[in-house]
Structures are given as C-alpha cells and as structure tokens.
Amino acid sequence: MQWEVVIGLEIHAQLMTNSKIFSGASIAYGAEPNTQACAVDLGLPGVLPVLNTEAVRMAAKFGLAIGANVSRHSVFARKNYFYPDLPKGYQISQMELPIVEAGKLEIELKDGTKKIIGVTRAHLEEDAGKSLHEDYHGMTGIDLNRAGTPLLEIVSEPDMRSAEEAVAYMRKIHSLVQYIGICDGNMAEGSFRCDANVSVRPKGQAEYGTRAELKNINSFKFVEKAINIEVERQIDLIEDGGKVVQETRLYDADKNETRSMRSKEEANDYRYFPDPDLLPVVLDDEYLQAVKDTLPELPDVKRDRFIEQYGLSSVDAGILTVSREAADYFEKVAELSAAAKLAANWMMGEVSASLNKNDLDIKDCPVSAEMLAGMLKRIEDNTISGKIAKEVFEAMWAGDGDADTVIDKKGLKQITDSSAIEALVDQVIANNPVQAAEFKAGKEQLMGFFVGQIMKASQGKANPAQVNQLLKKKLSE
Amino acid sequence: MYHNKTLAQLSAMLQAKEVSSVELTQYFLDRIKARDGEINSFISVTAEQALAQAKAADERLAAGTAEPLTGVPFAQKDIFCTEGVRSSCGSKMLDNFISPYDATVVTKLKAVGAVMLGKTNMDEFAMGSSNETSFYGSVKNPWDLKKVPGGSSGGSAAAVAARLAPAATGTDTGGSIRQPASLCNLTGLKPTYGRISRYGMIAFASSLDQAGPMARTAEDCALLMNAMAGFDEKDSTSIEKEVPDYTTDLNKSIKGLKIGLPKEFFGEGLDPEVAKTVEAAIQQYKDMGAEVVEISLPNSGLSVPVYYVVAPAECSSNLSRMDGVRFGHRCEEPKDLEDLYKRSRGEGFGEEVKRRILIGTYALSAGYYDAYYIKAQKLRRLISDDFKKAFEQVDVIMGPTSPNVAFNMGEKSDDPVSMYLSDIYTIAVNLAGLPGMSIPAGFAHDMPVGLQVIGNYFEESHLLNVAHAYQQQTDWHERCPAGFED
Incomplete structure (x- = not known):
C-alpha cells in the first residue's frame, strides 16, 4: 500500500x-x-x-x-x-x-x-x-x-x-x-x-x-x-x-x-x-x-531581487535571505566590494563556517561587512589570491585589523612581478632536475608538483595564473 | 449623637471642627464593639488602621486640605481587596488571604481621606440574596433580628441601618446593593457598568459586577460617588468618561419628570402590601409634578433564567484561581494534584458557590454552550433593547426593588429558585448595564420597602436628583430600626 x-x-x-x-x-x-x-x-x-x-x-x-x-x-x-x-x-x-x-x-x-x-x-x-x-x-x-x-x-x-x-x-x-x-x-x-x-x-x-x-x-x-x-x-x-x-x-x-x-x-x-x-x-x-508601512522587504521579495540584481542562483539567494541580518550584511558587502558573486561565496563559505564553528550570530560577526568588502576588493585587484584571502580573513576574525593592515603587516601582497616569479620558477626547476626531465618526457601530472613547490617557495604569494603560465613556458623549453 | 447623623452632616461637623475624625472614628468603633454582636455585620474591624487614618485625616483637616469625605468613617464590603487586611469575600477559601494590594475603590477612598472602620459581612463571593451563605455566619436585619438583611451586601446594609457606620460600599451583580438597601431601609446606588473600577473587587460575574455606595440618603450616595467613580486604566471595562460632581444636580426640580412603570414589575409574585407601598411612593412623585406612563419591558421575564446562565458561567471561570496553590485555603496533606484541587475547593467553598460553579461549568460545556451561554447572550441583548426603547419614552423607570419585604432566616435557604426570584426586578438592570437605585419608600408588614429607580446610561446624577427630591418630601429614609436609635 x-x-x-x-x-x-x-x-x-x-x-x-x-x-x-x-x-x-x-x-x-x-x-x-x-x-x-x-x-x-x-x-x-x-x-x-x-x-x-x-x-x-x-x-x-x-x-x-x-x-x-x-x-x-x-x-x-x-x-x-x-x-x-x-x-x-x-x-x-x-x-x-x-x-x-x-x-x-x-x-x-x-x-x-x-x-x-x-x-x-x-x-x-x-x-x-x-x-x-x-x-x-x-x-x-x-x-x-x-x-x-x-x-x-x-x-x-x-x-x-x-x-x-x-x-x-x-x-x-x-x-x-x-x-x-x-x-x-x-x-x-x-x-x-x-x-x-x-x-x-x-x-x-x-x-x-x-x-x-x-x-x-x-x-x-x-x-x-x-x-x-x-x-x-x-x-x-x-x-x-x-x-x-x-x-x-x-x-x-x-x-x-x-x-x-x-x-x-x-x-x-x-x-x-x-x-x-x-x-x-x-x-x-x-x-x-500604518502597520503595513513598517513592514520590511520580506524574504521572498528579497530573494527574487537578489537573483535579479546580483545575478545569484535561486538557491544562493534563498540561503542569503533566510535571515534579515545576513541579507543586510551580504548587501553591504556586495555594494562596497562591487563583487556580489564573490561576496555570496564568501558569505556561504568562510563567514558562515566560522560563525557556526564559534556558535555566533551574523550580528556578532567579528569581521564587519566593511572589512570583508575591503578584503574582497583586494582579491578583485589581484593584491591577494583567494587562498591568501583565507589567511587574511582569519587574521581579521582574530582582531588583527582590516584587510589592508593584515596584508601589509604580514607581507601577504601577491607577487605579480613576472621577473620575480620567473626567478622562482627557474630556481624550482633547477632544484628538481629529475622531475623536470620526467615532465618533459610526458609526465604532465607533475605540473601540480611544480606549482605547489613554487607557491611554497613564495609563501603562497605568487599569482597562481602567472605561475602556471611561466611554468608551462619554461618546462616546454 | 453622631450615629444618627448623615455622612453630609458629619462632614460638615468635621470641617467646622465640631468633632475630630479620631473622636468620630473611636465613637463608631465603640458602637460596633457594643452592638455588632447582635447583627454580625462585620467580618473584620480594623480599629488600628482606622485610627491611624483618622489621625491623618485630622491633620489634613487642620491643614485646610480636606475634601468632603476626609475624616468621615465608613464600612467597606469585604469583596474589596485591601492591603494588609484580610479580604475574605465571605468565604472560608479566602479566610487567610491578606491582600498585598488595594482595590482601586479602596485607593480612591483612601485618597480622599475617608476612614475605613472595617470589612463588612457578605454572601460568600457575593452569591446570595440573604447573607446566609457567608462563612462568617448570617447577618441579621436590624429591623427584625429574625429576618435576613438581604444580600449579597447584607453586612454593609445592616451596619448602616443599625447606625454602626454612616455609610458603606457595596457591589451589585444582580441586585446586591439595591435589594439589601430595600430590605434595610437604605438608599443604595448601582451605577452604570464601567462607571466604577472593578480592579481589586473580587470577581463574581465580570460582565455584571459593579460597585456602588450604600447610605441613608441620596446626598450621601452622591458624596461617595464623587470619590468612587472614574475611569481606571487597570480595568479595561471601565469607561473613559468625565465624572460629574454628583451633588450639583441634587436640588434640581423634577417637575415634568416622565416616569415609566413597567407593567411586568407589578404582576404576579409581587406582595400586594409591597405593591401598595410602592404605588404610594409613585403617587408622591405625581404630587411633586411628575408624569407617569405605563410601559412594557416584554423580555424582562427572561432576566432570571438569563442571569442564572451568564453569572454562573462567568463565576465558574472566575473562581478557578481559588485552587489552593498560591493563596487561600489548602487542604491538609494532599495526596496528589487532583486531591489538592478537589479537597481544597471542596472544603473552601460553601454550598451555594459550588452550586453556581456547577451550573456555570455545565452551561459552558461542549455541546451545551450554544444552547445556554450563547442563547443567554442573545436574550440579554433583547432585555437591553427593551430598556433602550423605554428610555425613548420616559426619563426614569420605577417599580419595587424586591417583590417582598425581608423574609425569615432559613425560609428560602433550601429553595434556591425562590431565593433567586427575590432579585427578579433588579437583575434586568445588571444585564443591561444600567444604573439603578433603591430608596426607602415606606413599610409593609412593619418592614422597609424600597422603591427602585432605573435611569439611562450614566444618568446617576439624574437618579440621585430624583431620589433626593423624594427625600426632601418624605422621612422614610430617616426611620431607624427600634433598639438602634441610641
């Protein structure tokens, strides 16, 4: 039955x-x-x-x-x-x-x-x-x-x-x-x-x-x-x-x-x-x-607007509008950083994970919307990579100041100077001749190994796109 | 001596410093001590507090900040919660209840400096028309100690009739001010529903309960009304309406007053001697220039049955808080929760209260609610509409307050229906929420007879005027029961 x-x-x-x-x-x-x-x-x-x-x-x-x-x-x-x-x-x-x-x-x-x-x-x-x-x-x-x-x-x-x-x-x-x-x-x-x-x-x-x-x-x-x-x-x-x-x-x-x-x-x-x-x-x-006039924008209306205005998916917009505080936080970050999608990802990723871990409400989030937006701007302008951003976020959470302060203090500014990256690439290839030979012989899986080595050597600061590009060029020489 | 003076006269003597409030208070306390044993009209005599209040009143009189009631003693019905004083409502259930707060009526009378002599006896939780249901014993009618004083404000009525207090407060749910006033030769006013705050007045039937003054004259009732009436934000059913000075219109001419006599109030069940007395009083009004017309209140015959659905229904719920948990009577060694409830309530409430709780619980039960409670509410509207129509035609309505004079103690206690019928003329007024008075109108079978005067909503001033005019022409209200003159 x-x-x-x-x-x-x-x-x-x-x-x-x-x-x-x-x-x-x-x-x-x-x-x-x-x-x-x-x-x-x-x-x-x-x-x-x-x-x-x-x-x-x-x-x-x-x-x-x-x-x-x-x-x-x-x-x-x-x-x-x-x-x-x-x-x-x-x-x-x-x-x-x-x-x-x-x-x-x-x-x-x-x-x-x-x-x-x-x-x-x-x-x-x-x-x-x-x-x-x-x-x-x-x-x-x-x-x-x-x-x-x-x-x-x-x-x-x-x-x-x-x-x-x-x-x-x-x-x-x-x-x-x-x-x-x-x-x-x-x-x-x-x-x-x-x-x-x-x-x-x-x-x-x-x-x-x-x-x-x-x-x-x-x-x-x-x-x-x-x-x-x-x-x-x-x-x-x-x-x-x-x-x-x-x-x-x-x-x-x-x-x-x-x-x-x-x-x-x-x-x-x-x-x-x-x-x-x-x-x-x-x-x-x-x-x-008079009571009606005091009603805020309601969740469904807000969700539809987020989809429309910020190009979010229905699911993401739904999650971000569950609470009014979270939605307000998101909107502030999106507006200040001009990077709505990135803001949404961070909200649903690091921000929400950290809040959950510490059993905190968004209104008690130690990283303010202004601070998060400041950090996202640095991702957008390539000052830091997404990976470094996580470190910056943690530092901001810990109370070390805003993104620029953290980046500056910890020297986390991304290396985008090609000659500096080229030097790192050369050094890593020179230090790993066996792997370089294998790669040239066709073992292309080793690409990840080299990227990892270079990122490590740069303490994560090398721009990953540039690293990839230069590596490919050097290894195929 | 002082006990034969009215409230107004005592007030004048106090203002003129012919007597102090302490002297006056002590005088009445002594008189209560000497004479209350005969009539049992007080549950508690609060001598110490009374003398303290009197002392404060004397200071106010000396300072020139006194009001008309400052320093004047009165008796408080034990239904009003009074801070620091047992407020029993005539029940074993609340025998140990010392109220931690004051009812609004108590607060207001304190504010004008009136001196409370004590708390008067009453039917248990105001349920009764003879004062025989009190846990503190029956009250006796000073006019004949074998007879009842009426109820439920029987202690207040007997105390004032016996000159143990110049005036008293009462409450009226179905006639509890007017009927005892009638049976004890007093002037009593039940104001419009909502005119006096119910806050702190232990509830019997919330949609009907109304406090009011009981005194010997209309003028004294007016003085008390000035202190008692008014909107109270603690009572959502009290009405936000300006309080007039109730003494202003007392001496207005009543020439041309249009009196309606409902034919239903003069039919079967009315003692012919009472009828004759009431008719004579109405003749007096005619002689004073009033015009009399016969009217009809076709649905008034439904009043008693409607009342005995509505009032018990409300009381069955209102009295639920008396559960032995937080205050009041609690049984010894309860076995479990159900036992605690059953025995505490079983022991704490008297027969009449239990009867009404059962009737009310039945009337509100699933399957009976529509047939009883809803039906009663509809009929209640019809009863009100009768009055509305009548007042398009006449200024006041008159008739007997009660179909009989005071009856013998024990005579009706085993016959609740016959007891309930003694309120047949007063109940409709509560159901409609109108103001009504009872004024001394003469005697039948050597016992006092009251004339009921019913007015339109908020026309208490007019009622007092109509009553006062009569009292200027008659001396019934001045008659004192034999043995209590001195």
Whole structure:
C-alpha cells in the first residue's frame, strides 16, 4: 500500500514586547523564579488583565506579512483548565475570532520545487508559567515568570506531505517572524516552539486519517525525526491491523520515539467563552496601513531581487535571505566590494563556517561587512589570491585589523612581478632536475608538483595564473 | 449623637471642627464593639488602621486640605481587596488571604481621606440574596433580628441601618446593593457598568459586577460617588468618561419628570402590601409634578433564567484561581494534584458557590454552550433593547426593588429558585448595564420597602436628583430600626 502523510503545524512564537501581554511585568528570560510576576500574573483575587497593544501590533504585522486577513474585530476568550502553573485556572487566548485568518506561505524544497502552505489562523494568547519538579524533595515548584508572556500561535492548514515540507515551513515561519522583528526565534529558550499534527492515509483517499498531536518538538532536527518516527509508527500500526487513536503524544528525543501523553477521552473540555474582562480588539484600515508601512522587504521579495540584481542562483539567494541580518550584511558587502558573486561565496563559505564553528550570530560577526568588502576588493585587484584571502580573513576574525593592515603587516601582497616569479620558477626547476626531465618526457601530472613547490617557495604569494603560465613556458623549453 | 447623623452632616461637623475624625472614628468603633454582636455585620474591624487614618485625616483637616469625605468613617464590603487586611469575600477559601494590594475603590477612598472602620459581612463571593451563605455566619436585619438583611451586601446594609457606620460600599451583580438597601431601609446606588473600577473587587460575574455606595440618603450616595467613580486604566471595562460632581444636580426640580412603570414589575409574585407601598411612593412623585406612563419591558421575564446562565458561567471561570496553590485555603496533606484541587475547593467553598460553579461549568460545556451561554447572550441583548426603547419614552423607570419585604432566616435557604426570584426586578438592570437605585419608600408588614429607580446610561446624577427630591418630601429614609436609635 502507498501511504500519504498529512501534517499540520502549530507554532508558538513568543513576541518581543517589553512587558507581558496583560500586565506590566518584564518578560526577560532567565530571571530568578517569581521575580517577574506581578499581582496580575499571580492571578490574585480581584486583578484584571489590560491588553498590551504592542502585542496586537506585532500580530497584525505578521498577518500582513503573510497576506492574511487581519481581523477588524477579534475577541479574547478564556480557555479553562486547572494546572498549577496556570494561575487563573484559565488561559486568555482567542478562539472564535482570532486576530489573523487565512494567510499563506510559499516553501521551497531541496529539489527546488515550490509549494504553497495555508495558514489557517494566528491568534494571541498568554503563556503559562513553569512547573519545576527537580530539587523540591518530591514537591513541585512553580515559577510564574513566564506566565503572561505574549505568544502568537500560528496554525497551518494540513497541507504538508512530508517531514521535509514541515521543516521547510517551520524554517520559513522562523525566518519571517525574525525578519519582521516580532520574535527572536530563540528555540533553546523556548521563544519558538512547535507542535505537529500527523496522520497517514492510503494514497488517493480523500478523507484524512486519524491524527496524533506531537508535542514539545523544539528544534528543526527533532521536528523532522519526530514526524518520521510517528509516520512509521502509524503505518506499522495500520498495516498490522490496528487503528490510530486521536491523542497527544510526546516526542522523546533521547529514545527517538513518540509516546502517548493523553487520549482524546482524557482531553479537557476547555469551556471557551469570551473573556468578559477584555474588550474586543477593534482595528481600522488606517491602523493596518500604518502597520503595513513598517513592514520590511520580506524574504521572498528579497530573494527574487537578489537573483535579479546580483545575478545569484535561486538557491544562493534563498540561503542569503533566510535571515534579515545576513541579507543586510551580504548587501553591504556586495555594494562596497562591487563583487556580489564573490561576496555570496564568501558569505556561504568562510563567514558562515566560522560563525557556526564559534556558535555566533551574523550580528556578532567579528569581521564587519566593511572589512570583508575591503578584503574582497583586494582579491578583485589581484593584491591577494583567494587562498591568501583565507589567511587574511582569519587574521581579521582574530582582531588583527582590516584587510589592508593584515596584508601589509604580514607581507601577504601577491607577487605579480613576472621577473620575480620567473626567478622562482627557474630556481624550482633547477632544484628538481629529475622531475623536470620526467615532465618533459610526458609526465604532465607533475605540473601540480611544480606549482605547489613554487607557491611554497613564495609563501603562497605568487599569482597562481602567472605561475602556471611561466611554468608551462619554461618546462616546454 | 453622631450615629444618627448623615455622612453630609458629619462632614460638615468635621470641617467646622465640631468633632475630630479620631473622636468620630473611636465613637463608631465603640458602637460596633457594643452592638455588632447582635447583627454580625462585620467580618473584620480594623480599629488600628482606622485610627491611624483618622489621625491623618485630622491633620489634613487642620491643614485646610480636606475634601468632603476626609475624616468621615465608613464600612467597606469585604469583596474589596485591601492591603494588609484580610479580604475574605465571605468565604472560608479566602479566610487567610491578606491582600498585598488595594482595590482601586479602596485607593480612591483612601485618597480622599475617608476612614475605613472595617470589612463588612457578605454572601460568600457575593452569591446570595440573604447573607446566609457567608462563612462568617448570617447577618441579621436590624429591623427584625429574625429576618435576613438581604444580600449579597447584607453586612454593609445592616451596619448602616443599625447606625454602626454612616455609610458603606457595596457591589451589585444582580441586585446586591439595591435589594439589601430595600430590605434595610437604605438608599443604595448601582451605577452604570464601567462607571466604577472593578480592579481589586473580587470577581463574581465580570460582565455584571459593579460597585456602588450604600447610605441613608441620596446626598450621601452622591458624596461617595464623587470619590468612587472614574475611569481606571487597570480595568479595561471601565469607561473613559468625565465624572460629574454628583451633588450639583441634587436640588434640581423634577417637575415634568416622565416616569415609566413597567407593567411586568407589578404582576404576579409581587406582595400586594409591597405593591401598595410602592404605588404610594409613585403617587408622591405625581404630587411633586411628575408624569407617569405605563410601559412594557416584554423580555424582562427572561432576566432570571438569563442571569442564572451568564453569572454562573462567568463565576465558574472566575473562581478557578481559588485552587489552593498560591493563596487561600489548602487542604491538609494532599495526596496528589487532583486531591489538592478537589479537597481544597471542596472544603473552601460553601454550598451555594459550588452550586453556581456547577451550573456555570455545565452551561459552558461542549455541546451545551450554544444552547445556554450563547442563547443567554442573545436574550440579554433583547432585555437591553427593551430598556433602550423605554428610555425613548420616559426619563426614569420605577417599580419595587424586591417583590417582598425581608423574609425569615432559613425560609428560602433550601429553595434556591425562590431565593433567586427575590432579585427578579433588579437583575434586568445588571444585564443591561444600567444604573439603578433603591430608596426607602415606606413599610409593609412593619418592614422597609424600597422603591427602585432605573435611569439611562450614566444618568446617576439624574437618579440621585430624583431620589433626593423624594427625600426632601418624605422621612422614610430617616426611620431607624427600634433598639438602634441610641
């Protein structure tokens, strides 16, 4: 039997507001437990929520960025359930009238195929606190610092047909929310989290299969693994004559398995109803236009422009536009150096490798766009070779100054004087008479040996093209 | 003596330095000590804080920076969170809850220098019409100690009726200011929804709850309104609208006032003696130059059923925070989380509160939500529309506040529906969010009868004017329950 996988994602993006969604407390990560929880966050008797309008603006920004319908009238609702880290016994969320509805997003797969994924809705809600089970002698500690942190829950249509598509979609949202400045995308701190609804059905069947909701998959790698392992489980189950039950499953990354958390029967009846403490959120055209005016150039538009303007390939342009900071860095280098393709190669090569190795973000790159552009100019004008450039780059990374300083200080200027190169060539041939004779006898593979020897003798500074040309000439004499 | 004076009179005496706030405060504290044992109207008496506030008020009076309420003692309903003071809301659940913050109403009354004598008894979480559901015991009606004072602001009503405090704060979700005012011969005002901040007022039904003053006269209510009303950025449902001086229009002529009498308020279920008393009060208004027309509020009969879906639904959610985790009652030695929830809540809440949580949880449940909650919201709109239409025709609407006078304690406690019906005339006003008053209108069966006056949105000044005019012509509001004159 041929199986088709159906996936929908629910992504929680923490909004980068200064304060909580319904109180004035800070949302900064990592504070001492319960030091960032005010009376409202603690859910004391009598307190009332007051909506942070910045969270609304950010949600509207997201809606406009995905071409969605941003509701002129959205309503907060209470989602009722008991849990110790949910202080009020309900979460303020949005149910029937979310702020964002019906958007879409284009994803591109590794083989270059493109696909549109629908975004059903995105709604504002507050985060819960944290239950801490360790170090409390069998008791549970509650930290309410996170309670009330603004979240945008982004719900996709069940449009994805493979783990690869799901990851591509998740990456796309991850990139977008950072682009438009509403979420820092920090998955380690939980600022960007994902649940996946996964089901399988025989290929060609119109109805969806029964789905399982995978919780707590907080890296791109885990999303892919969790979905694949869950798909495998479901297919095995059905092929063995079993039935998939609707339930919530937890992904265990250590064991690479999913296991049941709670079944549909155990699921809460959340008893949603409009929160009577909050007024409906009413937005007018003027407001939405003002928000729209603050949108930056979005990744897809930027990618197309990079292809057009800099002559980059679609893949390269795609990589360079994943993050706004990287794209900005690239553009600056390209403009200052007037060598866009070279800039792209360096960005995707040395720059990205060094950043990865040091676990740094582009905005913390010790080599500024100006410095990199300065170095590329020296490659372009033949002052240094590409190989020497790597040494220059490393020196700049280490803080030894800009390219010209490094080249000067280390004497890395390329030798382009033909008489100097000729002398080196003569010397190397003279020092290796055996090889020279063999070459002349037809063993042309030895060309590489001679180039290597000459480059070594010049400490890599000889212009490789000139070396090649002179060598050929001398050896055929 | 001082206890027979109105708030306005005491204010004048303070300003004229005929008495100091400390003397006045001590006088009422002594009176509470001597007499509250008979009626059980206070949960907490905050003597120390009161005297400190009085001292500060005297300094302000001496410095000439006093406001009308500076130094005047009053009683605070225990529903308002008060910093450093137990704020129990009449429940075992919050018996150990010392609020770390002040409700906005508390802040505002502190700001004008009013002196809080203590926190008054109330039905548990404001759920009740007789004050019999309080964890701190029933409150007795000073007019007849066998009878209930009404509820939920029964402690406030009894305290003022017994002259233990010149005035008190109350809250009204379905009649909780007006009904006890009616049963205890007081003047009580439930303002327009949103006029007074709900911040720090322990929520029962958020879309209905509204604080207001309870006193002996309309003038005193006006003085309290001046301090209590106003927009609060901490309450998103409070309304950004200028607060008038509520005393300005008190003496305006009411000649030509158009009074609407809803025929639905004078039908079956109304005690004929109460009806007679209310009709006499309306005749008095006619004599004063008002015009009376019969009107209809065709959907008002739906008020009680609509209310008993909406209010329990909201309360079932509002009371979820009382879970034994962060504050309030926690059971001994919980086995696990579920046990902690079940026993803490099971032990902490009383019967009526549990009943309403269950009703509300049911009404919001999957499969019932549309049939109950959504339907109720639609009917609520119809009830509001009735009033809207009526106010195109008339200036104010009048009728009885309650269908009966105060009933005997225990009489209705086993019959919730009959208890719920005692709010039949007040509930529609909360559902519509309108302001309403109850004013002393005479007696039936030797017990006080209240006249309800309902106004259009934000017309509290007008209501107070209408009430004050009546009180200039009658002395019902001056009557004191036997045994509490001295």
